[in-house]
Amino acid sequence: MLFVQHSFFAQNCEHTVSGFITDVANKTPIIGASVFIKETGKGAISNTKGYYQISNVCSGTYHLVISHMGCEDKEKSILIDNNLKVDVEMAHLVNMLDGIHLLNKHPKKSTQNTQVVKLKTIQKNTHLNLANQLENLTGVSTVKNGNSIAKPVVHGLYGNRVLLLNNNVVQSGQQWGNDHAPEIDPLMAGSIQVTKGVGALEYQGSSLGAVINVLPKEIQQDPHLHGNALYFTETNGNGHSINLGLEQNNAFLAWRVTGTLKKYGDRKTSDYYLNNTGFTEANLAVQIEKDFLKKWKSKWFLSTFNSTLGVLRGSHVTLSTQEENGEPSEYAQLVLQADKPQYTESNFFYAIDAPKQEVHHHLLKWENEYKINEQESYQFTYAGQIDQREEYDVRRSGRSELPALSLMQQTHFMEVKHQKMYASHWEIKKGIQYTFTDNTNNPETGILPLIPDYLSHQIGTFALLDLDLNAWKFEFGGRYNYSYQNVAYINRDATRTIEKYNNNFHNYSLAIGVDYHATEDLFWSLNVGLTTRNPEVNELYSYGLHQGVSGFEIGKPTLGKETGIKTTLGLEGNVDFKWFFEGLVYANYIADYIYLQPENEFTTTIRGTFPVFKYQQNNARIVGFDLGTNYLFSDAFKVGGKFSYIKGDNLSENVPLVYMPANNALFSTEFKGFKEGFLKNSAIELQYKYVFEQDHLLTHQDILSPPDAYQLVAINLTSEFYIAKNKVKTYAKLNNAFNTKYRDYLNRLRYFSDDLGRSLIVGIKVNF
Amino acid sequence: MKLSKIFAALAIGVLAISCDKDDPEVPNENELIANVTLTLTPAGDGTPVVFQWHDENGDGVVDPNEKIEGSLATNTTYSAVISLNGEEDDHEEDEAHEDHDHGHDHDGDVDEEIKDEAEAHQFFYIHNIAGLTITYTDADANDNPIGLETTFTTDDTYTGGGLQIVLRHELNKFASGVANGDITNAGGDNDVDITFQLGSD
Structure with missing residues (x-):
């Protein structure tokens, strides 16, 4: 002593x-x-x-x-x-400038136009799911099936055409169906990157539209145990969530564990509850990093995502059409014109009944980096994924307890990459990748599967070359990908025999990018990319009635590849670090674009008459631009605005493309000059969003014309302070402040109900 | 060198994995409604008139030639029974298989299921045929009609026409007009929605 x-x-x-x-x-x-x-x-x-x-x-x-x-x-x-x-x-x-890059030196590794959602933004929006987190980026919108099921749309493309990466691994399991949300918890993420070009050839899979990469937070260089705890609650849906993170980085091992629990009940529009729209979520992610030798670094990443998602009860009703002319039947008219969806209850419930989805996604990734020297390194990665999806319909006689769709998908991915710098301004990266996918339906459903059983092998290789010359930066890339599909399809005639399909596809991609720093504060970037995408199993072999959209979807086994050429031209700059601006113009031409075409024919099933949607190929063109600007009056006060314009056309038939996002504008102003008192270290932000009506559509292209334009106001308040040396962040957010009644074109529930009404979110986060 | 070694290992891995997907087990589609049979028996001892809709591929497209339709006489009262029958003729092997499995539940017997959940089901007979009156003759525990059993009455103005038959589940049977066969306020989800052409003798 x-x-x-x-x-x-x-x-x-x-x-x-x-x-x-x-x-x-x-x-x-x-x-x-x-x-x-x-x-x-x-x-x-x-x-x-x-x-x-x-x-x-x-x-x-x-x-x-x-x-x-x-x-x-x-x-x-x-x-x-x-x-x-x-x-x-x-x-x-x-x-100060979310979503706008700063450009002294090349801030980016690539010439591709990339936008990043930073940790700070993710933490200000903890109540949002992955797709909704991205929605504030210019050029990004979401297709939704209610609020909890949302999928990102980048420059008008989504689903199979937007590659989603979870920690650099292609997320498997959610690639078909617009009503399948990505199985990734954004609270695990340190940042989310959206690359809008054809580029990112480094990753296996189609990147015709864009690449979204959800990256975990880096483990801090600190030998002590640290962590954070977050709790938030949201009034709309009476939602509660906790998130806990712990990490340590000592000489032996660096590790980090994050877990999230979420529970929401029925959401509410401006004047009624949306019956059966709650959800629950339980997620866990573990990161482990270890240096075995000076040169060899190994990283493990394990994540599990488990969710039960309710689907609006009133959206599962039959929207049949009249046999003679294909107009919605009287009953369908009634549903489409109703003020409230059917089965609307006057009370709030947490319970989730059919229709609902139960989703489990597990990922294990093992990444090894071997550094030969500062200029050269190898990377070896294995990633295994299991995706289990069960969808429950409202069925007769107690069968609602049985899933109507029950799928299990397994994916194994292996990759070797090599990276080397030459003469300090050349860098070459090349690699080879292999993916095995096995998709199996569980026959417990008692329903013929919408998507058949299949397995696929994919082998791909790529090379990227970077040339860095002071004011200029060049990037060239190429990829070849071979994919084999073996499909076991159950025939729809009375014999129910099994048909086997073997498909072989060769896909190619090429990309060229140039960055030019005209001055210290202004730079241009031009990208041209060409890529092919083979039809996916859903596009080839879907067969069945799709509830909710009330279409009879039929795949086309003879579909071929689609080929896209996308050009983006970007300009970014600033004046005296006061006025910041960015602009991006793009044109995307896709030959043999695969889409669901409403046929001028109707199928009469025993459940009624429905319009037939067949997968077709036609030439398509999507053009648009994204603009963003910010002006900093001082450190304490800034204003900003964003605008996105997009127009899609089916060139072969000379009609607009369906499901293109409506043009939209966002204005925001932020003030954080509170010197004293309660609001010291606080920021207050006001957001105004205007979404135009989607008027680039013909009347016969939809059973209900697109909704009117709408405007929403949101208020954010964030505050930081210390309690016993621990940093505490609090935030409050008021969404749809004026309780506006509206419907969004890309929300599929717009056929049945309004979108969400006013909601207040309050959150607190403690770092220790 | 290192790269090629790993590539070799990969190639071996690929070969070890199958290239042929196993045959899937065909689901037992016991929910499927493959046949709708409407049997109208005239009062007295006349020959029953049978209407049948046959759909052998579930959600697939119905072949209109598989429809059987008949004609009604004027000034006649028919007692009508509608029966929904699953894959009776189409999947005999499956049925046999099921019986082995677990005796005879409700597999394929949709009528029985409807009776068991009568409060959640109702048939609607929609038409504007002159001289035809259709009334429900059965009821669920709440005294609301089910519509499996009905009475068709024709008078001398009857000349035939289209009759739409709709079966809804999870509907609101207490909504206005529903008990009288008016579908307008019923809500719910369709199990059957077909149209027969009723002829006239």
């Missing part, structure tokens, strides 16, 4: 910690940032040169916390046995 006391007094407490705090983007000093030692509470504020100094620090290991309004806090583990200099770069401007 005495000895310990003695050693304490012998400690040197004369050390100084000092350094400069600068902005990572433009290297200007950050003034007024707070720097303090978490353990002792001792701290300083950076001066006009960004300099800070903390004196009289005793020897020992500490955490240095650097925080500045509007930035993600930085925490560094430091060892003090002498005077220490710690310089810190903070992403101040970047955080």
Whole structure:
């Protein structure tokens, strides 16, 4: 005891910690940032040169916390046995400007137009699912089947044409069906990247539309145990959620565990409850990183996503048509014109009954990086996925307990990549990949499967070449992919015999990109990409009545590949770091575009007469532009605006393409200049969104004409403070502040009900 | 060198995995309604008139030639019975198989299922044929009609026409007019929606 006391007094407490705090983007000093030692509470504020100094620090290991309004806090583990200099770069401007890049040097690895949803934004919108998280990016919208089932749409393309990656692994299992949401928990993510070109040839799978990559948070360089706890509640749906994260990075191992639980009940429109629209979710992700040798780094990633999602009860009604002319039947007219959907209850329920979906998705990824030297490295990756999906319909005589669709999909993926730098400005990356997919229906359903059983093998190889020449950056890429499908289809004639199909497809992709830095503050980028995509099993062999859309969908076994050419031209820049702007113009031509065509014919089944939708191929063109701008009046006040325009046409038949997002605009203003009192370290943001009516559509292309334009107002309030040296963030968000009654064109439930009414979300997050 | 080794390992892995998907087990479609038979027996001892709709491929397209239709006489009262029968003729092997499995539940016997859940089912007979009156003669526990059994009455103005028969489940049987056969406010989901042409003798 005495000895310990003695050693304490012998400690040197004369050390100084000092350094400069600068902005990572433009290297200007950050003034007024707070720097303090978490353990002792001792701290300083950076001066006009960004300099800070903390004196009289005793020897020992500490955490240095650097925080500045509007930035993600930085925490560094430091060892003090002498005077220490710690310089810190903070992403101040970047955080002021969500979704806009800063361009001193090439901020991006690729010439592709990439937008990023940062951790800060994800944490401000914890109540949103993955697709809805992306919705505030320009050029990104969502197709929905109610609020809990949403799928991202990028530049008008979605589903099979948008590649979704979970930690660089192609997500398997959700590629068909617009009513299948991606099985990824956004609260596990550190950032979400959306690449809008044809590029990203590095990944196996179709990237005709875009690539969305959900990346986990990096494990901090800190040997101590840290974590965070989050709780939020939402009034609309009476939702509650907790999220817990723990991490440690010691000499032996770096690890991180994140878990989320969510429960929502019936959502509400501006004036009635949406019966059976609740959901529950339970997710867990584990990251482990270990350096075996100096050169060999191994990473494991394990995630499990489990969800039960209710589907609006009133959306499962028969929208049959009249036999003579294909007009919606009287009953269908009644449903389409009703104020409220059928089965609307006057009370709120948590219970989820049929129709519903039960989804389980598990991913195991093992990634190894072997560094030969600073310029050259190999990567070996294995990823296995299991996706189990059960969909329950309202069926007669107790059969609602049985799934109407029960699918199990297994995927195994292996990849070897090689990367090498030459003469400091060339970089070549190449790789080879293999994916095995096995999709099996469970016959317990008592219904012939909509998607047949199949297995597929895919082998692909790619090469990317980067050339970096001061103001210019070039990128060339190519990919070849062979895919084999073996399909076991149950024949629909009375014999129910099994037909086997063997398909072989060869796909090619080529991409060229150029970036040009006209000045320090202005740069251009041009991308041209060509890629082919083979038809997926659903497009080839679907057969059956699709409830809710009331169409009889028939696949076409003779479909061929589609070929897309997409050109994007982007301009980004700023004036004096005050006015920031970005623009992107794109044109996408797709030959043999595969889509569901409403046929001018009707099928009479024993359940009524329905319009037939057949998968067809035609030439299509999608053109559009995205604009975004921000003006910073001061550090404390900014205004911004975004606008997206898109137009899709079926060139072969000279008609508009269906399911194109409506044009939309978003304006926001943010103020965080509260100096004193309760709102100190708070930001308040006002958002106004205007969605135009989708008028590029002919009357006969839909059973219900697209909904009117609508406008929504949202208010955000975020606040940060410390309780016992732990950082606490709170946020409150009011969505649809005026309780506007509206319907959205891409929400399939618009045939039956209004969209969500007013909702207040309150959340609190503690870092420790 | 390293790359080629790993590639070789990959290739072996590929070969080890099957290239042929196993035959799927064909689901037992016991929910399927393959036949709708409406039998009208005239009062007294006349020959029954039978209407039948046959749909052998479930959700697939119905072949209109598989329809059997008949004619009604004027000034006659018929007691009518509608019967929904599953895959009776179409899947004899399956049926035999089922019997082995678990005796005889309700497999394929949709009429029995409808009776068991009478409160959640109702047939609607929709027409504007002059001189034809259709009345329900059965009832569920709440005294609402089911429509498996009805009476068709013709008078001398009867000349025939189209009769639409709709079976709904999970409908609101207490909604206005529903008990009298008016489908307007019924709601629910269709199991059957077919039309027969009723002839006139």
